[in-house]
Amino acid sequence: MSPQATAEAIEPSMTRSGQDQVAVWGWLNLGAAAAATRNNRIDVATDALRRARAAGHVAAGYVSPQVAHWTSFTPAVVAMRDVELAMVTGDAGRALQTARLVPSGARPAVTYQRFQLDVVAAALERRRADEALAILLSLRESASGWLRHQRYARTLTGRLLHRRARAVSPELRELADFLDVA
Template sequence: MITMPSIGDNLARLRRRAGFTQENLAERSTVSVSVIRKLERGDRDSASLPTLRKLATALDVTTVALFHPVPRFAPGNTDDRDDLYVMRRVLQPARALSGGGVVTLADDEDAPSSTDVWQSVREINGMFRDSDYAAGVAALPTAITYARAATSAAPEPHQATAWEQLAQTYQTAAMILIQLRKDDLAYYALGLAIDAAHQAGSDMLVASAVCSENWLLTRQARFNEAERAALATAEAIEPSLTRSPQSDIATWGWLNLGAAAAATRNNRMDVAMDSLRRARAAAHVAVGYRSPHVTHWTTFSPAVVAMREVELAMVTGDAGRALKAARSVPSSARPAITYQRFRLDVAAAHIERRHHDEALDVLLQLRATAAGWLRYQRYAHTLTSRLLRSRARAIPLELRDLADFLDVSD
């Protein structure tokens, strides 16, 4: 059974529950009656995210409620034929098909605006940031279809912007898929992101996608490739630390951190140390920079470098150095996903030093603040398993609850 939600059925159910006619909903949402009818009759699969957001606001529900039921991914489950069916069709359509996309939009008569596409990109990025990966997978086919339509409809002066937005949509899709450990599809989405970034003429967007590629390759233990791609890209875009935009310097810093992570795991410590040195220099210049859009891997600071240093200390087995470096990282450090991964390294360091209660506290805090992210982390499963084995006596209730949440057995 394919789990693509019937947005039209959901819309009709929520509209009737609210006591609205189609005309009432159109007036309250400023969405045309014809769009609402197309959705409810099933003439179209979806509508642009900005249109769905207007309908959701008028109905006093979240936009994601229109996609229910969203896929339910079980960590470790490799059978994604249902959950990723539409995502696969959107990212990898059959080459014999021609004409429109695999997701039809009810508001396709209106030319996509740059502002609306940016809103879609930000909304999908927010799902990634909030670790709501199931919602992201449900909404991405609509967002990708809308962003693709924008590249076709954009007049020549706005073509580059449209391609930039499409590149960021693809990259966010890839990052969600990486978290779900759907590596092959994530790698394909990154290829689409890089192609779109080239169409936009943006070397920095290409470099941003290479940062995501480095993350994926490092997780796959493809350390030589991850290191080479990151360093080659960093060399190609090398900025001036005194004259270049902070966004360029931050992306360059992320590339060097990625190279350091791969090189450390590959026991190439001279390369890792050189890459860290360059990353520190970038961090002192780019500190405080926040992207006005949603380009990934741009927020950069000394705290980001310190978090990566904690990770690399654990890779080399130096828990004492990891805990010492961790003290310089504030709880407000961002990006959130980097901070969450750093906290797992802190928990691991505590376990190495036999600070089991401290390690459990870290994991419980992550469950309270980032449960959706935590359940997909193999690292968290491993650490919880180690804590279970460390208990010679009765297992505390909090640890038992955590193990049940992560589906970790004794």
């Protein structure tokens, strides 16, 4: 069963269901939005994101005591995923606009870190290399163990290196060396 079909089959009452049920339903809608976006079904993705946003407001503050992956579900989680989907469709402007809705240090941490890589990609698309580098350097400082293993980070750093018309800054060179980018 697809995430969309599952989400439709278990849709909770936004006023009577528990936060846990609404949170799981929200995560299912994010999965449906991701699948629809990647299948170029933007209308379906938009509807799924709308439902996920509503679930995020109802389930805000919920933290799962049992499920490791779906730890919490908030409007920030929905916005972070919306940024990712905007980048999948090539809409860097929407990605950067939506990114403003995400508070610094949003949770879950790995979702926030992945989101920051999408913001780097959007900044690069908008020729904002200094902003992109600043985010990557911040990730290196706050999540170096995670960052070292991210192919996406290596790709983005490579794009930064190859866009520079002038000499490469020491910070960018150090980041490239850290990520093993030639």
